[in-house]
Amino acid sequence: MTDSNGNGTLYIVGTPIGNLGDMTFRAIDTLQHADVIAAEDTRHTGKLLHHFQIQTPQMSYHAHNWRKRLPELTTLLQRGKQVALVSDAGMPGISDPGFELVEACVEADIPVVAIPGATAVVTALCVSGLPPQPFVFEGFLPTKGRDRRELINQIAIEHRTIVLYEAPHRLLTTLQDLRSQMAGDRRIAATRELTKQFEEAWRGTLDEAIAHYTDHAPKGEFTLVIAGQPSEPAQTLTKAEIEQRLLELLRSGLSRSQASRQLAQETGHSKREIYQIAVELPDV
Incomplete structure (x- = not known):
């Protein structure tokens, strides 16, 4: 044509x-x-x-x-x-x-x-047992460095269902990195070899997934479907609690501005209020 x-x-x-x-x-x-x-x-x-x-x-x-x-x-x-x-x-x-x-x-x-x-994105969503919409697709995570840490931090507070691709040799590292920023009971479906003879959809929590794939060597290309963070009422934190959480985020590699924005999303506190506390913290 x-x-x-x-x-x-x-x-x-x-x-x-x-x-x-x-x-x-x-x-x-x-x-x-x-x-x-x-x-x-x-x-x-x-x-x-x-x-x-x-x-x-x-x-x-x-x-x-x-x-x-x-x-x-x-x-x-x-x-x-x-x-x-x-x-x-x-x-x-x-x-x-x-x-x-x-x-x-x-x-x-x-x-x-x-x-x-x-396409593996939609196929995995359909069999995951997790809400298929709304969802966000991130493809493959950066393999290392600040970009990887920042994206995982963003995923941790994402309320939509998240879909990722991962290679078998990096699967456990990715699960452990996700667990470092998420609750261990966050639901996940790990699908592999979709449409092929050995197709599998494993479902459970992040903690259970780490245990499972520690005992069973990952094989095949994976599509991970992760439940979004449940919506919760805004938290009221003391200044000491805000400082402690900010230090955790700064140690994970975020800048003070990025850490303030993430904590504001997590708690409902004003970003300006949190940033004023952040700039007073010592370098980490």
């Missing part, structure tokens, strides 16, 4: 997250009729294409080469070619390459069409 300017169309094609039976007829048809498939891993996608007898040529498009590929793909599209974008699994752009290409096409007035498919 070309538009009135002669541009081709970028198709965002969802592929199975495990079970090939989840491939849609529309996705197969789109991949068959595209001029080129931009794939995160051409070897991985090659197996999918072989299974469905699709012979469309591929071009690699991934996190390490997207800056080079972006002008190549937009040029093809402006010449009227049809480009299908796929990731290794699920919908491109959801914790996978894709957003930058979509953004460039939107800016260049090139049509973008989604061919919906499975």
Whole structure:
């Protein structure tokens, strides 16, 4: 399909997250009729294409080469070619390459069409047993440093259901880091290998999850669904209690302003009031 300017169309094609039976007829048809498939891993996608007898040529498009590929793909599209974008699994752009290409096409007035498919975010939400809406999706946490600490601190006070992705070798560390900022009885569903033969949805509390995965080595890619912080009446804290909690937040890596904002959200106290106390505290 070309538009009135002669541009081709970028198709965002969802592929199975495990079970090939989840491939849609529309996705197969789109991949068959595209001029080129931009794939995160051409070897991985090659197996999918072989299974469905699709012979469309591929071009690699991934996190390490997207800056080079972006002008190549937009040029093809402006010449009227049809480009299908796929990731290794699920919908491109959801914790996978894709957003930058979509953004460039939107800016260049090139049509973008989604061919919906499975995605681990929604699949995990549906089986978690936790409220599916409202929810917030954070993808993969930063692996270390201040960015990781700050995001975990924000997640700890989030009232919506939270969805995260995690690799098996980092799962226990992430559970322990979450536990450092949340109550041990916070509910969590740890789903893995969704739609595959060994699909599992483990449900319990953070404390129970840490115990379980200490005894059972994590295997497979995980999607974690975490209950939001229950809404509670505003707390009335003494100045000493505010100082103690501020020190805890400062030691976790937050700045005085960030710690004041978080404590204000936790308690209902004025951020200005808390910040005045924060600036009087010694450096930690």
